């Protein structure tokens with residue numbers, strides 16, 4: 381454990397070394413405007429905000445309008461190829477081709493859950509690395525669960541991504557590409573043909589059946605795929621800015637949820653920078669000792685520091701925080717655990733999301749039963765803390781929380 385801790389606090393992942401490392405930590409305070417991570421040598425077209433692309437064009441003597449047209453075609457209309465017929469001069473398009481990378485991840489594998497609502501995409505990146513992206517389509521909502529890293533350095537014991545180790549950060553372009561992919565799938569699929577199988581449990585019925593009969597777009601994005609988003613802060617926030625752009629996918633800030641294992645400097649920075657995203661903090665243990673056995677990163681950022689950062693976040697932003705709690709049978713699903721959570725969150729505007737443990741190869745805990753989850757919820761409710769129990773979706777295709785991993 382000592383070796384691990386030394387690594388966690390000291391190692392800077394080497395971008396040029398693609399091998400898997402079990403852990404490492406890099407929190408940068410710089411906010412580089414372009415995608416900072418491997419593997420792009422040239423800036424990537426998808427990693428530029430609308431304004432950055434406009435500035436790029438103007439610097440090269442092109443009209444700003446051409447850049448805005450191109451940006452709109454990509455992010456609003458979902459286009460991937462362009463010709464001079466698209467109201468942009470050939471010289472401009474040629475310069476874009478010469479100077480900006482435009483590769484998109486390719487779908488290496490697509491799997492559909494028998495629940496009728498969940499699809500998982502294994503995407504191959506330009507350097508051959510793989511990530512997973514999940515499309516969820518239920519309760520009248522369309523949600524993409526995107527990855528922020530290949531693997532993860534945080535090493536949570538019960539998480540398949542943590543079990544595979546850290547490979548590299550994703551670039552902003554690679555994150556945006558996942559959202560554009562899911563948006564394209566939604567638009568291409570005839571909505572009325574997709575819905576719950578007739579044998580699906582009642583819970584699987586969409587709350588608003590009409591939602592399946594309109595032209596669908598992506599409405600929610602959760603950074604809950606592979607990786608720790610606040611460990612890759614710059615690229616994730618650059619992607620957030622691109623995804624929120626009104627003339628693009630126009631994602632509402634509160635519908636973009638950044639989920640963190642508790643990277644304290646990242647939470648504080650997010651509070652200061654004022655991006656209106658939703659924040660989810662993965663808690664899982666209500667004392668430092670218990671939490672650290674499940675979440676090794678807790679040794680780097682202890683629970684009291686984390687809670688201070690959360691209080692600061694809610695005070696500065698005025699927003700509540702979603703706290704995630706993976707329910708593990710006999711481990712953290714007892715009534716006394718719920719009481720400890722309630723005490724910990726006292727005074728913090730919070731909602732708790734309970735996630736019954738999903739199976740992963742490297743951890744043999746079991747999810748608590750329905751009764752246990754209900755007791756946990758009742759205890760929180762008595763303390764005035766709202767909570768939800770995450771419905772188990774896509775488990776048959778290993779698309780549930782913490783199940784994403786690539787070989």
Ligand code: SAH
Pocket residue numbers: 536538539540603604605606607608609639640641660661662704705706735736737738739740781782783
């Ligand atoms: N790294 C970020 C986001 C990705 S994990 C984070 O940890 O918050 C998304 C959520 O899935 C987290 O709350 C995480 O704790 C949870 N999770 C991980 N493994 C799980 C498992 N096996 N079963 C249920 N939830 C799990």
Ligand code: SF4
Pocket residue numbers: 532533534535536539540541542543605606607608640641782
């Ligand atoms: Fe990383 Fe999140 Fe998995 Fe922990 S739960 S290993 S932080 S992806």
